[in-house]
Amino acid sequence: xxxxxxxxxxxxFNKTEALKxxxxxxxxxxxxxxxxxxxxxxxxxLRCLNxxxxxxxxxxxxxxxxxxxxxxxxxxxxxVIRKKRLHxxxxxxxxxxxxxxxxxxNVMLAxxxxxxxxxxxxxxxxxxxxxxxxxxxxxxSQMGLExxxxxxxxxxxxGQCQRVAIARALALNPDILxxxxxxxxxxPELTGEVxxxxxxxxxxxxxxVIVTHEMAFAKDVADHVIFxxxxxxxxxxxxxxxxxxxxxxxxxxxxxx
Amino acid sequence: MERIFEQMPIVISSLNVGFIQTLKLFFVTLIGAFxxxxxxxxxxxxxxxxxxxxxxxxxxxxxxxxxxxxxxxxYYFPGLVLHNPVWGGGETGRFLAASxxxxxxxxxxxxxxxxxxxxxxxxxxxxxxLVLGMTKxxxxxxxxxxxxxxxxxxxxxxxxITLVKDTSLARIIALQEIIWAGQxxxxxxxxxxxxxxxxxxxxxxxxxxxxxxTMLLGHLExxxxxxx
Numbered sequence: 001x002x003x004x005x006x007x008x009x010x011x012x013f014n015k016t017e018a019l020k021x022x023x024x025x026x027x028x029x030x031x032x033x034x035x036x037x038x039x040x041x042x043x044x045x046l047r048c049l050n051x052x053x054x055x056x057x058x059x060x061x062x063x064x065x066x067x068x069x070x071x072x073x074x075x076x077x078x079x080v081i082r083k084k085r086l087h088x089x090x091x092x093x094x095x096x097x098x099x100x101x102x103x104x105x106n107v108m109l110a111x112x113x114x115x116x117x118x119x120x121x122x123x124x125x126x127x128x129x130x131x132x133x134x135x136x137x138x139x140x141s142q143m144g145l146e147x148x149x150x151x152x153x154x155x156x157x158x159g160q161c162q163r164v165a166i167a168r169a170l171a172l173n174p175d176i177l178x179x180x181x182x183x184x185x186x187x188p189e190l191t192g193e194v195x196x197x198x199x200x201x202x203x204x205x206x207x208x209v210i211v212t213h214e215m216a217f218a219k220d221v222a223d224h225v226i227f228x229x230x231x232x233x234x235x236x237x238x239x240x241x242x243x244x245x246x247x248x249x250x251x252x253x254x255x256x257x
Numbered sequence: 258m259e260r261i262f263e264q265m266p267i268v269i270s271s272l273n274v275g276f277i278q279t280l281k282l283f284f285v286t287l288i289g290a291f292x293x294x295x296x297x298x299x300x301x302x303x304x305x306x307x308x309x310x311x312x313x314x315x316x317x318x319x320x321x322x323x324x325x326x327x328x329x330x331x332y333y334f335p336g337l338v339l340h341n342p343v344w345g346g347g348e349t350g351r352f353l354a355a356s357x358x359x360x361x362x363x364x365x366x367x368x369x370x371x372x373x374x375x376x377x378x379x380x381x382x383x384x385x386x387l388v389l390g391m392t393k394x395x396x397x398x399x400x401x402x403x404x405x406x407x408x409x410x411x412x413x414x415x416x417x418i419t420l421v422k423d424t425s426l427a428r429i430i431a432l433q434e435i436i437w438a439g440q441x442x443x444x445x446x447x448x449x450x451x452x453x454x455x456x457x458x459x460x461x462x463x464x465x466x467x468x469x470x471t472m473l474l475g476h477l478e479x480x481x482x483x484x485x
Contacts, residue, residue, distance in 0.1 A: 050388045078393070086390045096385035099484040100403045109399065110389035154485040172389060 001064055003028040003207055004049075004176055009058035011044060018044040019055070020231040026176070026224065029205035033212060033222035033239070037254060041231040042211040046178050049209065050090045051081045062087045062175055086114075089169030093181040095161045097153040103164045104149040107136040107171050114172070132171075139167040143197055159190030163197055170201075177201070179210040195221075215255070219243045227251050261454060267447045268455045275438025276462050282355055282424045282434060287417070289360035294367025302372060312368070319365040324358070325426050331358045332430040348433055355427040359420075366416055374409035375401070407481040414474040418467050435459045 002025040011019040019041045026032050034042045047053040049060065051068070054076055060068040067084045074080060097106050111132045115121055121128060140149050143163040153161055162182055169177055179198065183191040195217050202208065202221045212218050218225060218239065225242040227235045227250075235248045246252050300312030319327065332354040336342035344350035378401050386396035425436045439456035442449050449455075 052384055052387065082387075082390055082392065085388055088388070090388040092381060092385065094379075094381055096379070096381035098382065098385070098400050100407075110386075110391055113391055113395050113399065152484050168389070 002026060003063060004209075005059075005061040006049070007059040007061075009045070009048060009055045009060070011048060011053060011055045017231050019048070022058070022231075022233055024226060024233065024236060026207065026209065028207055030223040031202045031206075031208045031210065031221055032224045032226065033210050033218035034226045034228060035212065035215065035218055035254075036228035036234075040228040042228055043180055044231075045228070046090065046180050046209065046211055049176075049178060050088050051085050052090075086172055087175045089172060089174035089177040091162070091165050091169050091177070091179045091182050093184050095153070095158070095165045095185070097161055097165055097168070099153050102150050102152055103140060103145060103156065103160075103167075104133075104136055106153070106164055107139060107168045108132050110168070111136070111171050136167070136171055139170050140164070142200075143167045144193075157190060158186045159193045162186065162190075162194045166194075166197060166201075175207060177206055177208045179208065179212070181211055181213060183212070183214060215243070227254065229254070264442075264449050264452060264455075267449060268442060268452075268458065271438050271441070271447055272435055272455065272459060272462065275433060275435035275459075278352070278432065279421075279424050279434040279462075280466075282352070282359060282427060282432070283421055285356045286359040286363050286420060286424075289356065290363035290367050293360060293364035295371055297364055297368035298371035298375065301368060302375070316365045316368060319362055320369075324362050324423060325429050327362055328355060328358045328426060328430055331361075351427075351430050351432045354430060355432050359424070359427075363416065363420060367413070370409050370412045370416065371405070373412070374405040377408045378404045403481075407484070410474065410478050410481060414471075414478070417474065418470060421467055421470065422463055435462055 004026040006025070007023050009019055009022040010017070022041075022045060024032070034045065036042050044053060048055045055068065055070055057070045058068075059066060059070070067087065097103075098109065101109060112129070115128045115132065118128070137146070137149060140146055143166060145160060145163055145167070148156060148160055148164075151160075153164070156164065162185075166177075166182075182198065183194050186194060191214070195214065198208070198210065199217075199221055210218070210222070220239075222239045225236060225239045226233055227242060227246075227248075229250050235242055235246060235251045242251065243255065246255060246257065297312050297316065300308050301316065303309045303312070332344065332351065335344065342350075344354045382400055382404065383396055386400050391399070424434055427434055428436045428440070431437065436456070436459055438446075439459040442452045442455040444450060
């Protein structure tokens with residue numbers, strides 16, 4: 001069974017159709033890359049998956065559970081959506097780290113707040129805190145940032161910030177980790193270190209959806225590629241096929257082949 | 258000059274009493290206007306149109322008219338026009354009316370500062386909180402609030418220092434604050450009359466108090482400098 005199934009998602013802003021009847025699925029442990037020019041709807045699609053935008057039509061399923069169905073108004077309630085969001089993690093183009101917290105605090109915060117909802121929180125407060133702390137520290141080490149955990153975001157480079165943001169998303173152990181152009185705000189030198197970390201996650205079978213302009217990276221890391229244009233999926237398939245032998249004229253134009 | 262030295266202790270003790278009233282009005286205004294301003298700010302940002310129009314209308318009226326007129330209307334209108342003197346008589350009544358006027362006036366100015374502070378925090382901060390499964394209130398208190406405070410400290414400091422001096426406007430409804438106390442020595446008070454220097458001397462009180470405030474607010478600003 002697919003871990004993620006997206007069926008007939010559409011979304012309009014005023015009169016502009018940002019997404020037109022998008023359907024795809026993703027298997028557990030696989031990496032999906034979404035490519036396409038700016039304004040093609042890639043980011044809107046990711047934002048729909050993370051419930052930052054509400055699709056006008058369509059269904060989103062994770063592990064067979066329907067998380068969103070546009071025909072079911074109850075699914076749009078903020079309180080209902082909040083828990084469903086946790087199936088997804090999202091790493092932003094502009095990091096969006098919390099500036100008043102250290103790298104470690106950034107990674108710990110959401111999990112600490114979530115732990116307060118556990119029934120045994122009051123009695124195991126200290127223990128839970130230590131658990132979250134050691135988990136967060138090991139995630140930062142995994143990102144190569146063990147020496148940076150006490151630094152504030154403004155003391156870190158863009159690449160380091162983005163790696164903290166990845167650790168922060170991983171801390172909640174999402175089923176599917178989404179990246180929205182994770183290296184677009186970085187210079188080429190820093191891009192490499194972030195892509196390296198994402199590649200490692202892929203090698204460890206993390207299920208990921210990556211919106212990117214790094215074609216070589218997409219080709220290398222993805223199991224499945226979707227090419228989007230003007231809100232529609234033009235072509236999808238294995239990277240070797242989409243990059244090596246695209247069947248659509250528009251894809252060839254975009255890739256410059 | 259010798260006269261002044263003789264008069265000094267009497268004048269100082271009388272000005273001190275006036276300044277206590279000034280300080281009371283100052284702190285009561287802050288305590289009232291900080292939360293009320295936040296309410297008005299949320300009101301004017303509300304997606305519920307009637308509420309946001311009402312908040313914006315209120316801010317327009319209050320910022321568009323002199324505080325002195327507001328003081329006069331709020332103090333005199335109920336008694337003289339409606340024949341219902343809600344404020345009661347004497348200094349207590351005057352203080353009550355002055356407090357209401359100042360709180361309302363400053364809340365409106367504060368609301369605009371709050372609004373700027375809240376809207377100045379990038380939307381990505383809230384979105385990051387949302388995708389991490391935080392509730393709206395957790396996002397406000399744990400993420401947005403401190404960033405907003407950092408943004409509003411400089412403009413707020415400005416307003417707070419203006420407020421210290423604006424309290425003197427309460428003189429117009431004869432509130433016995435420091436200007437009133439200083440002026441009293443011209444007509445005659447505590448056996449001294451025809452002396453204008455006590456009125457001039459009140460400036461020293463404002464200057465020293467504002468000096469202390471400037472230091473405290475500067476300290477707060479530096480405290481928040483640990484992040485950007």
